Amino acid sequence: MPTLPTTISTNAGLLLRYLPAVLAVGLIAYAIVAGGHFVTLAGFALIYAVFVTGLNIFMGYAGQASFGQNAFAAIGGYASAVLTATYGWPPIPALIVGAAGAALCAVVIGYPTLRLRGHYLAMATLAIGLIVYEVTVQWQSVTQGYMGISGIPPLGIGSWEVTSDRAQLIMLSIVVTLCMASAWLIRNSRFGRAIVALSGSEDAARALGVDVARYKLAAFVVSAVYASLAGSLFVHIVGFVSPEVFGMHMVILGFTMLYVGGIGTITGPLVGAIVINLLPETFRGLKDYQDLVYGAALILLLIYAPGGLASLGNALKRRPSTPIPATAPKGARP
């Protein structure tokens, strides 16, 4: 009965493939219905899902390393905060200006730094994050330094504002859905294929006519826009911004979410953001041992799901038929 195990493995693969994403969506739906503290947690998870979706385009698709995505979140967040709270702009134009500013900075910064590879690129992008952090601390006339900016209005259009927790969560769910849909469209476009190709082999991509430098820069700019959007969403949801909001912990959390969720996958950023935001809450009852168990859970996740939760189903994928032998059998002569 050779078909029975095949069917089981195919069904289990399909189930595992979609289960994490279905559970993530289920948890958000539960948060909308249940309300309370869970709504806040789910809201932050969704904001991080936007941030990590952008990181995924640069790291997961294009295969580049960036430790400076928090810089673009800060640019978006502060642009929204300053333009709305200080200058009275409506939130949406402020958000768009923030995203444009982040894109422009990404072009200016990315043009020289993206010539670097591997660890060198990682270090250069890390420096970008530190520089922007320092600017937000020192440029007190605009950013109010460590005091931060408060009184940032919630998102809305005209007199209509998204004020209740549930409405904000629904709005964030829509934004995340649009972000994931756009990431899917990018991945399946000519641009998406080109950036995935350069992550595999820059030389091979170049030899097919792909302008590697231009596409790397474009991927960096796109990921910066996502980060900026996440920064803007954060300040409008919380109503306050200070330099610590966009510190190094944001990068570390983003990386953890990306790898736990599934780097290079479409749903991975959402799954990772929800798991990483909810895990500490799950272990809250353990009190003193909370951090220990949280750390152990992350290690176990990365050991048993190295491709991330969103790619669990791939482990059970079956090859369609017998392959052609790759190498010469022993004793074979050319």
Add this chain to the structure above:
Amino acid sequence: MMSESRSREKILEIQALSARYGQIEALHSVDLDVGEGELVAVLGPNGAGKSTLLRSVMGLTSSTGTVRFRDKILPRRDTSAIARSGIVLVPEGRGIFGPMTVQENLQLGAYLIGGRGADFERRREKVLALFPRLKERLTQTAGSMSGGEQQMLAVGRALMSEPRLLLLDEPSLGLAPKVTAEILETLGRLNRDGLPILLVEQKAPLALKLANRAYVVSNGRISAQIDPREIKSHADLAHHYFN
């Protein structure tokens, strides 16, 4: 055959091509040409500079000298522009994109025409007719295929751009004899249909079966030119290799 080949219009002319890796000179003032419709083999031992030659033509390695393709001098470090001129390289080790599906790899092969549309479909059908095995694998990730299938994909992907010159770097590397024969037979058919090919290969007897002409590279220099018809035995081949 040699004189017949010589009379063909030269489409690729390489003059005084040199390349270095730091202090090491990998290629020293190489002159080589490929005629219209020719299959020219570049033979030589491991580390002779054969791959560097192809990489230099493609602009993937910095080099000095002149490479003229169909009467135009190619830029030395603009690989995209060289690809746009109609030269496609199937690199050593295949260079397929493992996490992507076979279909996506083929789309990337047709990157310069956008990877979709009626023209793409026509090219894809042509490639799938050449390598029917790929048809069964279209939705499979390329990295999960066998070495033989990956080599077929690498050649198929290169053909998607309808090249005017195909550069092939060791297509037989790591493959079973049967698969190698199958791939080389397909290359021979493509060449007979008019596609000029510059083939780098260590397995000289296989390459000489297909080639109109051959060059032997040794220590980064062209050490001999061979008319394949003159090679009747391993001794003849050894004479050209070691003389």
